[in-house]
Amino acid sequence: MGALPALPILYSFRRCPYAMRARLALAISKQPHELREVVLRNKPADMLAASPKGTVPVLVLPGGEVIEESLDIMRWALARNDPAQWLSPPQASQQEMDALIDANDGDFKRYLDRYKYPNRYPQESEGDVAGFALKHRSEAAQWLAQLNDRLASGWLLGAQASLADMAILPFIRQFARTDADWFAAQPWPRLQSWLAVFEGSELHAGVMAKHPPWEPAGA
Numbered sequence: 001m002g003a004l005p006a007l008p009i010l011y012s013f014r015r016c017p018y019a020m021r022a023r024l025a026l027a028i029s030k031q032p033h034e035l036r037e038v039v040l041r042n043k044p045a046d047m048l049a050a051s052p053k054g055t056v057p058v059l060v061l062p063g064g065e066v067i068e069e070s071l072d073i074m075r076w077a078l079a080r081n082d083p084a085q086w087l088s089p090p091q092a093s094q095q096e097m098d099a100l101i102d103a104n105d106g107d108f109k110r111y112l113d114r115y116k117y118p119n120r121y122p123q124e125s126e127g128d129v130a131g132f133a134l135k136h137r138s139e140a141a142q143w144l145a146q147l148n149d150r151l152a153s154g155w156l157l158g159a160q161a162s163l164a165d166m167a168i169l170p171f172i173r174q175f176a177r178t179d180a181d182w183f184a185a186q187p188w189p190r191l192q193s194w195l196a197v198f199e200g201s202e203l204h205a206g207v208m209a210k211h212p213p214w215e216p217a218g219a
Contacts, residue, residue, distance in 0.1 A: 006062060007032050007033050007034050007062065008031065008032075008033040008034070008059055008060065008061050008062065009033065009034045009036060009059070009060040010022065010023070010026065010033050010034070010035050010036065010057055010058070010059050010073075011036050011038050011044070011047045011050075011051075011056050011057060011058040011059075011060075011214075012035055012036065012037060012038065012056050012057050013037065013038050013040055013056045014037060014208065014210065014211070015174075016056055016057075017170030017171045017173070017174050018055075018056065018057060018070040018170075019056045019057040019070065020170040020173075020207060020208075021070050021071075021074060021166060021167050021169075021170050022057040022059065022070045022073040022074060022077075023035075023057075023207040024074070024166045024170075024203065024207055025073065025074035025075075025077040025078055025086070025166065026073070026077045027203060027206055027207050028077075028078075028082075028083065028084055028086065028166075028203060029077040029078055029080055029081040029082065029083070030081060030083075031077045031080060031081065033059075035211060035214075036214035037211040037212065037213050037214050038056055038213070038214065039213045040056075044214065044215075044216065045216075046216060050066050051066055051068050053068060057070050057073055059073045059076070070167075071101065071105075071167060074163060074166070074167065075087070075163075078163070084160070084161060085160065085162075086161060086162050086163045086165075086166060087162075087163055089155075089157040089158055089160065089162035089163075089164075090158065090160075091153075091157055091158030091159070092157035092158060092162070096157065097157060097162055097163055097164045100156060100157075100164040100168065101163070101164055101167045101168065103143065104167065104168045104171055105167075107139075107143065108140055108143050108171065109171060110136075111136040111137070111139045111140035111143075112136075112140055112171060112174065112175050114132065114133065114136035115133050115134075115136040115137040115140060115175070115178060116133075116174065116175070116178045118130075118132050118133035118136075137178075137179075137182075140175060141186070144172070144175070144186075144188060144191055145188065147168075147172075147191055148187075148188040148189070148190045148191040149190075151190035151191060151193075151194050152190065154194070154197075155194070156168070165194075165198075169194075169195065169198045172191070172194075172195055173195060173198070173199065176195060
């Protein structure tokens with residue numbers, strides 16, 4: 001891996017929801033770091049040396065420690081500085097927060113992938129790609145309706161944003177953009193407002209700024 005970095009290095013891909021939530025936590029915690037935008041079809045050797053799994057995000061710390069999971073990156077950053085109290089929502093328990101994130105990262109992510117990328121699952125779709133996608137959109141919609149019901153106070157766990165909101169919103173953003181007209185027509189006013197507030201925030205604008213692909217010195 002060469003010389004150890006002076007700052008944490010985040011290997012990221014702008015549109016990846018896992019990388020997005022890592023960037024959100026690093027931004028809100030004001031954690032200095034070096035962002036390295038990755039081209040997924042041409043992953044940097046330095047990233048693969050640090051994390052052979054080859055997926056983003058990857059955070060390489062100055063001491064050489066590597067954090068490979070997005071939630072672990074979020075919790076690492078927020079443990080250092082949590083000015084918005086994402087880790088400690090006053091109206092909910094840690095268990096409740098974790099359960100929401102687990103539901104997002106489990107069943108909902110499975111439905112999202114098959115709705116957005118149905119052609120990747122030919123053995124499951126059995127030739128009916130359109131019907132397969134719509135089936136999984138319908139499955140996902142049941143959970144989104146539950147989230148809509150939870151948002152009476154503006155956020156998932158009360159009147160302020162928490163780790164659950166910021167870990168889940170990048171995936172809701174991806175779902176909504178798969179068919180924006182359909183999403184806008186659903187009876188989910190709280191969910192739609194929640195997403196709009198997030199997408200209109202300075203925090204979102206900052207983490208979605210475009211960066212050129214990183215190249216090692218001398219490349």
